[in-house]
Amino acid sequence: MMEKIQRFGSAMLAPVLIFAFAGLAVGIAIICKNEQLLGSIAAEGTGWYNFWSVWESGAWTVFNQMELLFVLGLPIALANKAQARAVLEAGMVYLTFNYFVGSILSIWGPNFNIDFNQDISESAAGTGLKMIAGIKTLDTGIFGAIIISAIVVWLHNRYFEKKLPDFLGIFQGTQYVYALGFFLMMPVALLFCWLWPFAQQGIASMQGLFMSSGVFGVWLYVFLERILIPTGLHHFIYTPFVFGPAVTPNGITKDWVAALPEMANSTKPLSELFPGGGFGLHGNSKVFAPIGIAAAFYSTARPERKKETLALLIPVCLTAVLIGITEPLEFTFLFLAPPLFAVHAVLAATMAATMYAFGLRGNMGGGLIDFLFQNWIPLWSNHHSTYIAQIIIGLIFTAIYFVVFRFLILKFDFKTPGREDTNESPKLYSKAEYKQAKKDGTLKAGSSVAAGSAAAAGVATAEAPSDLSDDPYSQRANDFLALLGGAENITSVNNCATRLRVSVDDPELVATEGDFKSAGALGLVNKGKALQVIVGMDVPQVRDRFESMVNSGK
Numbered sequence: 001m002m003e004k005i006q007r008f009g010s011a012m013l014a015p016v017l018i019f020a021f022a023g024l025a026v027g028i029a030i031i032c033k034n035e036q037l038l039g040s041i042a043a044e045g046t047g048w049y050n051f052w053s054v055w056e057s058g059a060w061t062v063f064n065q066m067e068l069l070f071v072l073g074l075p076i077a078l079a080n081k082a083q084a085r086a087v088l089e090a091g092m093v094y095l096t097f098n099y100f101v102g103s104i105l106s107i108w109g110p111n112f113n114i115d116f117n118q119d120i121s122e123s124a125a126g127t128g129l130k131m132i133a134g135i136k137t138l139d140t141g142i143f144g145a146i147i148i149s150a151i152v153v154w155l156h157n158r159y160f161e162k163k164l165p166d167f168l169g170i171f172q173g174t175q176y177v178y179a180l181g182f183f184l185m186m187p188v189a190l191l192f193c194w195l196w197p198f199a200q201q202g203i204a205s206m207q208g209l210f211m212s213s214g215v216f217g218v219w220l221y222v223f224l225e226r227i228l229i230p231t232g233l234h235h236f237i238y239t240p241f242v243f244g245p246a247v248t249p250n251g252i253t254k255d256w257v258a259a260l261p262e263m264a265n266s267t268k269p270l271s272e273l274f275p276g277g278g279f280g281l282h283g284n285s286k287v288f289a290p291i292g293i294a295a296a297f298y299s300t301a302r303p304e305r306k307k308e309t310l311a312l313l314i315p316v317c318l319t320a321v322l323i324g325i326t327e328p329l330e331f332t333f334l335f336l337a338p339p340l341f342a343v344h345a346v347l348a349a350t351m352a353a354t355m356y357a358f359g360l361r362g363n364m365g366g367g368l369i370d371f372l373f374q375n376w377i378p379l380w381s382n383h384h385s386t387y388i389a390q391i392i393i394g395l396i397f398t399a400i401y402f403v404v405f406r407f408l409i410l411k412f413d414f415k416t417p418g419r420e421d422t423n424e425s426p427k428l429y430s431k432a433e434y435k436q437a438k439k440d441g442t443l444k445a446g447s448s449v450a451a452g453s454a455a456a457a458g459v460a461t462a463e464a465p466s467d468l469s470d471d472p473y474s475q476r477a478n479d480f481l482a483l484l485g486g487a488e489n490i491t492s493v494n495n496c497a498t499r500l501r502v503s504v505d506d507p508e509l510v511a512t513e514g515d516f517k518s519a520g521a522l523g524l525v526n527k528g529k530a531l532q533v534i535v536g537m538d539v540p541q542v543r544d545r546f547e548s549m550v551n552s553g554k
Contacts, residue, residue, distance in 0.1 A: 292401025301418025487553025
């Protein structure tokens, strides 16, 4: 069950990552239309203003169609086969669901205590209704989208390949899945009409609870968002706040960007203008913490390994600071020194809570690019004092991270990067030799026979195919597959931002973490049949090759 929950959580990453560029595009438009910053050229009616108005209308696409984004994005990661067709099925079934809901409410709305005749042309906030893809329907937000998409993925995985009688052959595959979804959506739509108004009342109560929780609420939110990263469940923590109605009607991501023009022209404190923005500060640990952590790792590395350690830390540190993807950095020490990760979660929460106490609010879930274009640049004129305080607090915590991490590493001799006890480079094992060595109790990092044994695992070898040497993605995918026991041992494949998530049939065939590192992985999380190969930011490309090899191997 935990494996399925983790897989579902990581699947949300595909649509979430699109918000990084979308937010940047909207932020640029708002900056370029700010007359206070650019003068008369940005006045309404000028050619410059009109150009950026057109740009902005397109930039809002992702925020205005968040439900469709999640509906179409989840099947990419969750469908076991024919993902493109699963996306098509999910989109059509979701639209069908909304048409059913709209029709039910237009006829029997008063029976559900819903005034379906409300005018929602300006804003759906507070009405419980929304226009989705031109359909007037219940405002179920991304939660409704995720539920419907999950139902369709389940139907797809179970029935897409079902063989029907020959005379019904035209209804096989996508047609069959959609037909099942069509019949299922009518009772599901009825259930939503009946139950969702109660959920909306609960969400409103939850908003009040979190808004009144103050500093402690922000601290707890950020702590959970960080500490749950190894499980993949952190997606379930931030999603209701950032993309759902936990503290603002449409989620912090959308509502913050929509409020930017008004806030840019106001001198009122950000805490008054956007009180829910305290739950959008978790990205501060992604910008200010990595520098202190990396400095602690470098300063405690063995002298002869400092250069190697620096080469490892620079790219992952820049990735974290600039775009807010922290997993490459965090996974360089999470499994080598778990107590440091717990300390990291505490410090990250304390940093955000401190900034909140000093009046900071914002949409700062990403990295420095988010800070600049969605916060600092458009709002600096009237709110620079708050941002200066943020930077000072952030740099203080950078120093705290360095001091605390360095002390703990030296005190407890944690084997962080550059402090490993051995200089040996572990080599790859084959499926057969690894299994035999494990039985004999003679397994060590030192056997270099991955190529010959990969064939025994049912995959292409790492040395034989000449095309692999020119493709680093295929090379790693090939090696990882051999180390995981071959294609026949793989039962499911998925990925998140940096990890290749794989389920295996026989965990005894899986090699050691050292073997995976020698094949180019940053690490391995081994939970029996559920494994996570820490690949890095190019995991989508590696997963694509890996999955092709699995399918061809079977």
